[in-house]
Amino acid sequence: MYNxxxxxxxxxxxxxxxxxxxxxxPLSGGQTLIPSMKARLNxxxxxxxxxxxxxxxxxxxxxxxxxxxxxxxxxxVARDAAGDFPGLAALAGQIGDPAVRNRGTxxxxxxxxxxxxxxxxxxxxxxxxxxxxxxxxxxDDYFQGMFATAxxxxxxxxxxxxxxxxxxxxxxxxxxxxxxxxxxxxVARYASGVRVAITGASExxxxxxxxxxxxxxxxxxxxxxxxxxxxxxxxxxxxxGTAAYRAxxxxxxxxxxxxxxx
Amino acid sequence: xSKVTMTVNGRERSAEVEGRTLLSGFLRxxxxxxxxxxxxDTSQCGACVVLVNGQAIKSCTAFAHDLDGAExxxxxxxxxxxxxxxxxxxxxxxxxxxxxxxxxxxxxMSTAALLAENPKPSEEEVRHYLEGNICRCTGYQNIxxxxxxxxxxxxxxxxxx
Numbered sequence: 001m002y003n004x005x006x007x008x009x010x011x012x013x014x015x016x017x018x019x020x021x022x023x024x025x026p027l028s029g030g031q032t033l034i035p036s037m038k039a040r041l042n043x044x045x046x047x048x049x050x051x052x053x054x055x056x057x058x059x060x061x062x063x064x065x066x067x068x069x070x071x072x073x074x075x076x077v078a079r080d081a082a083g084d085f086p087g088l089a090a091l092a093g094q095i096g097d098p099a100v101r102n103r104g105t106x107x108x109x110x111x112x113x114x115x116x117x118x119x120x121x122x123x124x125x126x127x128x129x130x131x132x133x134x135x136x137x138x139x140d141d142y143f144q145g146m147f148a149t150a151x152x153x154x155x156x157x158x159x160x161x162x163x164x165x166x167x168x169x170x171x172x173x174x175x176x177x178x179x180x181x182x183x184x185x186x187v188a189r190y191a192s193g194v195r196v197a198i199t200g201a202s203e204x205x206x207x208x209x210x211x212x213x214x215x216x217x218x219x220x221x222x223x224x225x226x227x228x229x230x231x232x233x234x235x236x237x238x239x240x241g242t243a244a245y246r247a248x249x250x251x252x253x254x255x256x257x258x259x260x261x262x
Numbered sequence: 263x264s265k266v267t268m269t270v271n272g273r274e275r276s277a278e279v280e281g282r283t284l285l286s287g288f289l290r291x292x293x294x295x296x297x298x299x300x301x302x303d304t305s306q307c308g309a310c311v312v313l314v315n316g317q318a319i320k321s322c323t324a325f326a327h328d329l330d331g332a333e334x335x336x337x338x339x340x341x342x343x344x345x346x347x348x349x350x351x352x353x354x355x356x357x358x359x360x361x362x363x364x365x366x367x368x369x370x371m372s373t374a375a376l377l378a379e380n381p382k383p384s385e386e387e388v389r390h391y392l393e394g395n396i397c398r399c400t401g402y403q404n405i406x407x408x409x410x411x412x413x414x415x416x417x418x419x420x421x422x423x
Contacts, residue, residue, distance in 0.1 A: 030323060031305060038303065102319050103319050
């Protein structure tokens with residue numbers, strides 16, 4: 001890994017000021033960034049740690065919304081969201097392994113937008129709001145393809161606002177070597193309808209499965225999906241699974257999520 | 263280079279390190295605590311697990327500067343005060359939970375974190391918690407037996423895989 005200057009600001013304003021430098025990059029839990037720096041895929045001149053900012057950490061309910069600070073670890077979400085939003089807590093508890101969950105953060109995961117990461121499915125599957133240092137971005141506008149988001153250079157996520165669903169579940173077919181999702185589905189039922197988000201499957205990253213949403217909004221049961229198939233067009237194909245296999249898993253995991261949500 | 267200070271195994275320790283120095287490097291090269299092993303160096307294998315403020319993390323995937331001021335426990339800190347093996351170490355010895363021993367420091371530290379939050383885990387919970395610690399010798403059976411024994415539970419009754 002190339003060397004860099006390390007800074008750890010104590011406020012969002014200070015972090016944003018340092019990040020105005022083109023050669024500076026934010027660091028949250030580092031569970032993806034540090035391995036990519038070791039591989040020299042990433043070589044910032046200055047690394048700006050966001051884990052020393054108290055405002056960015058915590059899980060807090062505001063009526064029908066669960067607000068999670070961007071630098072909150074997966075382990076803390078698994079623990080502190082369990083009462084208010086068990087579907088989200090269960091998702092957080094399936095990321096990586098215990099040691100990774102103690103470092104990795106929700107903001108880091110959403111900023112990276114790995115096409116096989118877990119959190120993007122929850123954010124898109126609930127229509128969450130991504131709050132940054134300068135604006136609020138709806139999940140439908142935020143995810144813009146594999147590793148691509150609506151974030152501008154130097155913009156940092158400060159919190160994520162999740163509308164708490166009536167019922168929800170995340171069903172993950174784990175890729176056991178990486179512990180990312182080979183394919184996974186997040187299903188959330190609201191009074192206004194059902195949302196379904198799929199991660200791990202598409203070359204374009206996380207996406208909503210519109211046909212399943214329509215079917216589940218009129219009948220929230222796995223049977224409602226029996227005749228639905230997902231097209232393998234633009235699905236990820238690699239040594240772990242073909243595009244057709246992943247398309248098949250989209251249906252399987254969505255049905256499992258619906259059953260688990262009850 | 264600038265100074266980083268942590269409380270390591272109950273003692274305040276400092277070293278001059280670069281921005282890129284990992285916690286594993288701070289411990290091994292800075293403080294010469296080489297019990298923490300670096301296996302894959304890509305956060306997959308768990309040989310480098312230590313406790314930071316009581317939580318298990320992979321020391322190869324955290325920067326020393328980010329943990330300035332932290333309280334760290336490494337494998338060197340788990341023996342009893344008289345130098346005899348700690349409870350978890352003794353169980354790994356008694357149940358042959360190691361062969362080459364390379365992964366053992368990480369296994370022991372992950373076990374310490376597990377038992378701190380769940381003193382009587384089921385076999386399934388042990389296997390689930392240790393999924394980020396990879397052993398290439400034992401096939402895990404004796405490791406799980408050792409963890410069960412360290413938690414004061416019957417270790418002999420595990421089903422063969």
